[in-house]
Amino acid sequence: MRAVRLPPPAPVDNLRLTTLPLPPERDGWVRIRVEAFGLNRSELKLRLGLSVGVTFPRVPGIEAAGTVDAAPAGSGLVPGQKVVAMMGDMGRTYDGGYAEYTSVPLSQVIPVDTDLPWEVLGALPEMVQTGYGSLTVGLALGPGQSVLIRGGTSSVGLAAAALATWRDATVLSTTRRPDRLALLKEHGVYHPCSTPVKSRPLYASCTRTVSTPPSTSSARRPRRPRGPARPRRSRRAEQGDARAGHAPLAAGQRADGDAVSGAGPARAHTA
Structure with missing residues (x-):
């Protein structure tokens, strides 16, 4: 079968059209004759080497649309039936949809009943x-x-x-x-x-x-003015003051004992 294969991550020119053996029949897996497949950003990341857990060389493609070529007994699928498949490490740890045939786990296969043309159906999953x-x-x-x-x-x-x-x-x-x-x-x-x-x-x-505009607004609300911040002192420093016989600073009072004009109740301030 013909397939697009990617060696280790490389520029797009390294995607090669090649000939590979037909995927073998496997218990619990469905072999699909691919009629169309979509292009996804996930495959761009794979080609750039940004995907995790991928082994190379690899046939990319996290989705495909086509017909059943071979299916496990008791799966309810029959040869020629229209299906789509996607995700589940497709095109990452096993070969994906950039090929004439792909083999995927039964759990990734979705039967479809549609008259949509393949080029449309292939873009949907x-x-x-x-x-x-x-x-x-x-x-x-x-x-x-x-x-x-x-x-x-x-x-x-x-x-x-x-x-x-x-x-x-x-x-x-x-x-x-x-x-x-x-x-x-x-x-x-x-x-x-x-x-x-x-x-x-x-x-x-x-x-x-909209007759009733949403209440959410992207504009920031103006900040309310704040009074001068109380000088920050660590708990260790306050404990040292207590051992030395110094009373802790009161709200609105500086270390020299003078009051700070306009100071309010003690509160935490952030810069």
Whole structure:
């Protein structure tokens, strides 16, 4: 089979198209005929040598879409069935999706019933998993709640918006390009927000769309004026004063005995 293989971490030119043996059938593993696979930032980190626990040479790819070529007895999978696979050290400790065939643990395989073209289906697994995991495990988003999605026109942002709408949540999404606001509306975003300049507050244009602006503000509140800080003295120094017969300093009193104008009750101050 043909596969893209990476020797030890190196520039992108070191990704080589090569010929490798077909992965053998293994108990508890599914061999997939790969039709499409997505590109992920994880693979960039792997190529740069920033991933932990990776062995080389390696066929990268943490996701793939295709059909079952061989499956364990009793798995419920049949040859030719459409499936996707992702994560679980795929493309890290065993060869991943950058190949015509890949073999992955049964637990990493998800059957799918879809008429989507392969080039679309191949881009979904990790993208949808990221959006779904963020909304459910990360936020426990429920019906009637609201969620703000930064970078709403990215692939993960659009997937998260669709999933949040499916969960009956109110979706706000941001984009730096005002010409993409209509795109967000088309994908079910209830409140598209434009933030074209990085220095603008987070809700710069959302407040013109949402009837009740969020109470959160990115602007800092002014600090209240403070009185002069009491000179810091360690507990050891105060114990030494007590042994020497000196009374500890009172609030608003300097070591020379003079009062400090405007001093309030003793309190801890930070610089």
